[in-house]
Amino acid sequence: MIPGLLGFLTGGILFGATYKSVFLKISTIGDYGQKTLAELFHVNHWLFIGLFVLCTAVFYVASKIAESSKESEKQRSLES
Numbered sequence: 701m702i703p704g705l706l707g708f709l710t711g712g713i714l715f716g717a718t719y720k721s722v723f724l725k726i727s728t729i730g731d732y733g734q735k736t737l738a739e740l741f742h743v744n745h746w747l748f749i750g751l752f753v754l755c756t757a758v759f760y761v762a763s764k765i766a767e768s769s770k771e772s773e774k775q776r777s778l779e780s
Contacts, residue, residue, distance in 0.1 A: 732740060738748035 736745065738745040741748065
């Protein structure tokens with residue numbers, strides 16, 4: 701617990717000490733205004749929504765498959 705608190709304290713001090721010099725450089729790099737991800741990638745917003753839904757579904761199904769294979773492996777080890 702002590703190393704974690706020391707890390708938070710060190711990070712906070714470094715952030716505070718370098719904020720003014722570093723923030724100005726970083727803030728100009730990512731200043732795109734109020735744009736959506738679809739506008740930034742120059743694609744139709746419905747295509748972006750569809751791809752997002754598809755990726756979410758793939759990750760959900762993959763997590764369920766991994767979960768069921770882990771349970772079946774655990775079941776096999778208990779039977780042995």
